[in-house]
Amino acid sequence: MTAQIIDGKQLAADMRAEIKADVETLAAQGVTPGLGVILVGDDPASRSYVTAKEKACEEAGIYSDDNRLSADSSQEELMALIGRMNNDPKINGILLQLPLPKHMDENAALLAINPAKDVDGFHPVNVGKMLIGEECFLPCTPHGCVQMLARSGVETKGAHVVVVGRSNIVGKPVAAMLLQKKEHANATVTICHTGTKDIGYHTRQADIVIVAAGWPNTVTADMVKDGAVVIDVGVNRVEDATKKRGYRLVGDVDFDAIKEKASLITPVPGGVGPMTITMLLYNTVESARRTLSLPAGR
Numbered sequence: 001m002t003a004q005i006i007d008g009k010q011l012a013a014d015m016r017a018e019i020k021a022d023v024e025t026l027a028a029q030g031v032t033p034g035l036g037v038i039l040v041g042d043d044p045a046s047r048s049y050v051t052a053k054e055k056a057c058e059e060a061g062i063y064s065d066d067n068r069l070s071a072d073s074s075q076e077e078l079m080a081l082i083g084r085m086n087n088d089p090k091i092n093g094i095l096l097q098l099p100l101p102k103h104m105d106e107n108a109a110l111l112a113i114n115p116a117k118d119v120d121g122f123h124p125v126n127v128g129k130m131l132i133g134e135e136c137f138l139p140c141t142p143h144g145c146v147q148m149l150a151r152s153g154v155e156t157k158g159a160h161v162v163v164v165g166r167s168n169i170v171g172k173p174v175a176a177m178l179l180q181k182k183e184h185a186n187a188t189v190t191i192c193h194t195g196t197k198d199i200g201y202h203t204r205q206a207d208i209v210i211v212a213a214g215w216p217n218t219v220t221a222d223m224v225k226d227g228a229v230v231i232d233v234g235v236n237r238v239e240d241a242t243k244k245r246g247y248r249l250v251g252d253v254d255f256d257a258i259k260e261k262a263s264l265i266t267p268v269p270g271g272v273g274p275m276t277i278t279m280l281l282y283n284t285v286e287s288a289r290r291t292l293s294l295p296a297g298r
């Protein structure tokens, strides 16, 4: 079987057109959604993510308040900036790009963000609400994965989903979302991680494999059953002298081999990545809509 490629760029473009229309509806009511962006330090990957997020805001008609703090900024400076954004009515969502420099307390910073503006869904209040199935801001990358499955017509109800990776940003939340007794969820979920004895034993039983391990070739073709759906969340730089920039991006799975076995697979780049940013825009617009007490969107 040769897999159909899930085109994340196209799905993201479709959703961004919907979001742009929602922004125009809000504008007609005098509301411009606003995103406060904070990047601390100059990690090149974080810098390019943040730049892409700001560009996407501009294209969608969302105001973005861009803030760069130097790598040696203090926790107090960061907390003051978060406090300023919490109190700024023009800002509906706050994006604190992670990771923070080592001397900073990431959990304290996330806790300081007003949960009503936590469009990344990382505040413990939103994490807790997500786990118990209450309405909240869902974290962008896992929400993007769920949207990709839904918009590709993949049935999750009763499916066995195996998640590889247990990060707070992807693995744990995507597992929590897919096990809810809800539409586009209701799956049987297994989570594998570095403590798992034989990851392949589990992934071979999966109807859907979601890989967010942070390492190339974590999942190879022998670890996937025929016809499985494979969502690759990884973004890894591997050296490549044939490229002008000296590297190319690959995911966490052996894409070339697995695409001959899976029924559906996401590429890297052009898979989950564009959906992550889209869900951030979606949450920011949703937050702005809530200030008007309008009914929830899609």
Ligand code: GUN
Pocket (backbone or CB within 6 Å): 095, 096, 097, 098, 099, 120, 140, 141, 169, 276
């Ligand atoms: N770092 C890696 N992924 C993310 C994300 O989705 N949001 C934020 N804020 N930081 C990240």
